[in-house]
Amino acid sequence: MTRNTTRPPGRHDQRRPRGPRRPRGPHDWFAERLLAVVSGQRPVHSLLGLTVGPAYDQLVTLATASPAHDPGAGAEPRRERLRPVLRHCGRFHPGPGVIEAFARIATGDRVSAMAFRLEQGPDLRWRCAAVEMAPLP
Template structure:
């Protein structure tokens, strides 16, 4: 996801790895997200929470130079036991 929202990979590369509105969220985030048009992003820290079986809510802190952004996403395990992104949100530093 980081490669997509930073413009390093096309959004359609995550087509089979998303469900529900997550793909549409990525389509809207990728061209104008806070991780575009800056230095190459570096993953600083990840964390997770398991609210129930088959669900992971995760976050990542991402640095681009001196700036730090946050990405939160929800992963859901499908009947085929594959994990897919169901929601994503990115918050960046305010100018």
């Protein structure tokens, strides 16, 4: 029996695969890690060696402002919290060894933004030098 379709066997929906995806860069990786820390999914110290300057202190402040780190959260019945999701991450290269990145974050139907700066050190590793964002809803 000859098939006249390009669908894999057993697949019945009409969706097609998306086109070619852009290669992921260090800004994508950092955006995911930063969101995990700020949303309380990972501890702040997981980014300790990946930050320079005041960025670590900024992360500590952002993470403790998150509802996931609210000490009074256990006093009331636990409600299901919406998990923030990284929707898009973009970048700008102001010079060699520097990436200024931004990310759109969706939490339910609310959208917020995060901005951060990555700097490449002499060892060619990327480190976060600054982070800015409003606390997640």
